[in-house]
Amino acid sequence: MGKGLPKRSEDYSQWYNELVKKADLAEHSPVRGCMVIKPYGFSIWEKMQAAIDQMFKDTGHSNAYFPLFVPKSYLSREADHVEGFAKECAVVTHYRLKNAEDGSGVVVDPDARLEEELIVRPTSETVIWNTYKNWIQSYRDLPILLNQWANVVRWEMRTRLFLRTAEFLWQEGHTAHATRQEAIDETHQMLDVYANFAEEWMAMPVIKGVKTESERFPGAVDTYCIEALMQDGKALQSGTSHFLGQNFAKAFDVKFADKEGKLDLVWGTSWGVSTRLMGALIMAHSDDNGLILPPKLAPIQVVIVPIFKTDEQLAAVKEKTAPLMEELKASGVTCKLDDRDTQSPGWKFAEYEMKGVPVRLAVGPRDLENNTVEVARRDTGEKQVVPMEGISSHIRNLLVEMQDSIYQKALDFRSSRTTETDDYESFKQILDEKGGFIMAHWDGTAETEEKIKEETKATIRCIPLNRKEEEGTCIYSGKPSKGRVLFARAY
RNA sequence: CGGGGCGUAGCGCAGUCCGGUUAGCGUACCUGCUUUGGGAGCAGGGGGUCGCAGGUUCGAAUCCUGCCGCCCCGACCA
Incomplete structure (x- = not known):
């Protein structure tokens, strides 16, 4: 791994790109605009997913899965919707390849053309409302409160890792309701879920609001959003919640009989956040030394770097830190001891800073003698030698304090800007x-x-x-x- | 799609203008010794269809033609 990052003040955009690669979060794939999310990056995404998913469950939603492909005709059922997405759709036209006659490889088999082309979903309203039509007859079938975790494809002209990729991972919630008010309430509820997640987990303050007509989701009556401010002074839309009215019910003919036996169109919502949140997380907090992660989303919250010359010294450090690790694990703190003898302590310090590990403990002969440990916090860079006694609760408090302090710093920044x-x-x-x-x-x-x-x-x-x-x-x-x-x- | 730039070792680059030893540097990698509290040092070593295809030439990374790919700026972007 190469050293150092460009300075944010000199080239913010290059700083971001390098950070994503050097912190081992993601890299470009052979296909333009797509990315490989590397294990460390994905483990952060998994922490986000787990927290959001739980919030969905807590608000009564269930997960399901709908297919990747959308028949082309579905997309055009809702006029605004197709207008909004048509220009960035990937289309499947054939279902078979064959060996080229000149032996140069495989070619598309012209005999295998699909009767109706399939669109790789840019979002799933159409497939899902087409399905809901079969599921809904009566007010007793409502509400339907579903979410799916999926990948979608939008053929963007210009892409950036996490912030805008041609394929991205997200969740999309799709709900169906008997009344307008219930759907509006749902729209607001999910906006609140996103805002709470952004602030409590990502330590990123957001502004809740409603989009103007020109920024509205194609097919929505109202689009609500959370907007965050990045360190370069640019805004990032970090989540959206749409009140769909009866637009998709109308397009897919989804009606229900109410208590009086009267037929009416179903009311809908949809809402989503994506791997773009990774970009938000990176840009909201990180510095010129690398990633800064809020403790709640850090895959490794505490790393122990032993300082040793001999196997005996390493063994002594391990013996000293083993009970601490047990204690931290028991209290839900993720802790890693990096005992590799192939990298120097200095190398490890830089490495874990790049990766945004919130707390680093260094334990060496000096500490063994004095019964101390060196505690370094990533967000401020402060280092402190503290007694081994009570270190576990010291660390737990520190993690809580850091979560708060990172949020506060972002909030102060936003206020000042x-x-x-x-x-x-x-x-x-x-x-x-x-x-x-x-x-x-x-x-x-x-x-x-x-x-x-x-x-x-x-x-x-x-x-x-x-x-x-x-x-x-x-x-x-x-x-x-x-x-x-x-x-x-x-x- | 318009404007600009770039394809040379895993990564980052020099060499190309003005053709001429065995294609070089940094980093990463491998081996050994010394090191280890902020990205260690020294020594040795391995790794290359110079984007692809043609052409000019005694000789091409270098010149010519065509093609492919990527990046940046713009247009576009729930």
Whole structure:
């Protein structure tokens, strides 16, 4: 593994790319825009999955699985939906290969063309609503509260590891309800689940809001989102929850008989987060020495690096640390002892910093003699020699404190990079000089939104749910506005 | 799809303009010795269809033609 990372201040984007590779999270695959998620990266994703999955279960959802392929005709059933996704769909046209006659390899067998092409799902609303049609006849069949963990493909023109890949992993929840209000409540509930996950697990503060019409999910009535701020001052949409109204029920003819025997269309929601959250996690906290992981999502929370010259010294360190490891494991702390004699302690220090292991313990002859251990915390870089007595509870407290402190740091950063302005010139100046979130008045029209985007590359990330109602005038058009919206340049 | 750049050892690169020893450097890898509290040192060693295909030439990584792939900028991006 090569040394060092580019500095964030010099080239943020290159810093990110290098970090992803050097922390052993992911790498490019032979296929353009796709990635190999490496074991360490995947183990972080698994921790995220486990936590989110539990939150889904706790809110009454079950997992299921629907197929990868969508018949082409399904996609066009909902007009906005096909409009939104058609340009980035991978299409399966044949089902067989054969040996080339000139011996150059295999070629597509022209006789094996599919009667109807299959789309590799960019999202599963269509397959799922087509299925729901068969499952729903009566109000007694409702609600249906399902989630699936899956891969989807969106043929993006430009990709970046985790942030935007042609194939990505995600979960997509799809629910069906008897009433409008119940579906709206579900939409909000899942938005809250995402926000809680982002803040409590990822230590990443987010703004909850609703998208403007132009940023809305194709086929949705309303799209809610959580928006996070990255260290370079750009926004990252980190999760979405859609109120679908009756749009997909209409497209797939999903009706139910209510208590009075009257037929009505079913109300729907869908919601998802993806491996993009990995990108968010990386960019929200990490520094020029590598990844910084909040303890709750760190696959290894504590690493012990023994300092030794001889086998006897190593054995003595192991004997000393064995009870500590037992104790930590018993209290749910993931702990690893790196006793390799093939790498120097300094190499290991750098390595675990790159990988974002929250707490590092170094134990050597000096410590054995004094009954101490050197404790280093990744987020601040602080090192402390502490007595072996009570070390286990010291570490547990430290992990809790770090989780909180990492969140607080991100929150402080966001506060310092959130600006209110009432003037278009200073709006542009803030974007160029400071970046971050800008709260400003907007007249509510798509035209104005588009103009601002063209001129500044900033988009309306969302209309925050908790914004205060206040009269104002649009920074661009000068027309009246009922409240501020959240602007930023975004990923 | 438009503009720019790049394909040489696992990775990162020099050499290409101006053709000419055995294609080189860093790192990684292997062996040995000394080391080990912040990415160790020394010595030795292995690893190459120079993106692919043609052409020019006594001779091509280097010049010419065609093709392929990747990266960056733009367009695009629930």
